[in-house]
Amino acid sequence: MIVQVICTVCFLAVNTFYVRSSFDFLKADDMGEINQTLVSEFLLLGLSGYPKIEIIYFALILVMYLVILIGNGVLIIASILDSRLHTPMYFFLGNLSFLDICYTSSSVPSTLVSLISKKRNISFSGCTVQMFFGFAMGSTECLLLGMMAFDRYVAICNPLRYPIILSKVAYVLTASVSWLSGGINSVVQTLFAMRLPFCGNNIINHFTCEILAVLKLACADISLNIITMVISNMAFLVLPLMVIFFSYMFILYTILQMNSVTGRRKAFSTCSAHLTVVIIFYGTILFLYAKPKSQDLTGEEKLQASDKLIFSVLWGSDPHAESYNL
Numbered sequence: 001m002i003v004q005v006i007c008t009v010c011f012l013a014v015n016t017f018y019v020r021s022s023f024d025f026l027k028a029d030d031m032g033e034i035n036q037t038l039v040s041e042f043l044l045l046g047l048s049g050y051p052k053i054e055i056i057y058f059a060l061i062l063v064m065y066l067v068i069l070i071g072n073g074v075l076i077i078a079s080i081l082d083s084r085l086h087t088p089m090y091f092f093l094g095n096l097s098f099l100d101i102c103y104t105s106s107s108v109p110s111t112l113v114s115l116i117s118k119k120r121n122i123s124f125s126g127c128t129v130q131m132f133f134g135f136a137m138g139s140t141e142c143l144l145l146g147m148m149a150f151d152r153y154v155a156i157c158n159p160l161r162y163p164i165i166l167s168k169v170a171y172v173l174t175a176s177v178s179w180l181s182g183g184i185n186s187v188v189q190t191l192f193a194m195r196l197p198f199c200g201n202n203i204i205n206h207f208t209c210e211i212l213a214v215l216k217l218a219c220a221d222i223s224l225n226i227i228t229m230v231i232s233n234m235a236f237l238v239l240p241l242m243v244i245f246f247s248y249m250f251i252l253y254t255i256l257q258m259n260s261v262t263g264r265r266k267a268f269s270t271c272s273a274h275l276t277v278v279i280i281f282y283g284t285i286l287f288l289y290a291k292p293k294s295q296d297l298t299g300e301e302k303l304q305a306s307d308k309l310i311f312s313v314l315w316g317s318d319p320h321a322e323s324y325n326l
Helices: 002-017 051-081 088-117 124-157 159-165 168-194 211-215 223-256 261-289 300-317 320-324
Strands: 041-044 121-123
Touching (some): 041 124, 088 124, 121 124, 124 168, 124 261, 168 211
Antiparallel strands (some): 041 121
């Protein structure tokens, strides 16, 4: 309920407060021959020109999407109905599962429709919603993965204090703060991006309204957007990654001090699974969003963009359950 309220509030904030900037602040020589007509929709090229590949990707993405919905749905239901799973680690797991469903559902269905029907246009408001959910879910998952690492640190390094440090109030509060922070970050990034003037060119060389590809179409200075994205990357990528790094340094030290071979194997198994998820997730995010500017996607680069699409879908199919296997 808390998660849904936060998502709803943040979403309404985007639709209520974002205002399209006028062209008054643009200099005449900057306009050149650019068409000053406001862009009301965008055209997502995707893999246009590769019909056979589109069919293959449609089938692949559809299967992956169904696996995401079924797998995460089962995990959420199990964590709610089974009282033995009412623990901090499964609470975070349920949050991640719900987040993955929201993230993939914000972009994958429209991508599937465009692949099978060749309908590639998306409205301005639809692009805004897609961008908001993409940023909100990605930012929140970064923070939740950091909390999962801290959870493993406390469980392995301070097992006796685990119920005290990660009490119900504590882990519910941290999860709520993660969702709220991710939503606020997404509101800021979406506001700053969609308030820019878009004149003339409305073609996005991507499958979704990826913010870097959208910023490339703006006919105004995007320095402020770049600055806010750098700050966002520091807060939502670097800081949680530092928490994960130092948590696992302490975990590694504690594991090496264990005398029991079984205990070491058990701890290593849990940590290695979670680290795999972290590496895949952060590697994907860095690949997609760490660059300050999108590159032109033509020819073979469109096929590279298809890899980005697959990676983004994989965000929703991370083996979160394995990171907590005991």
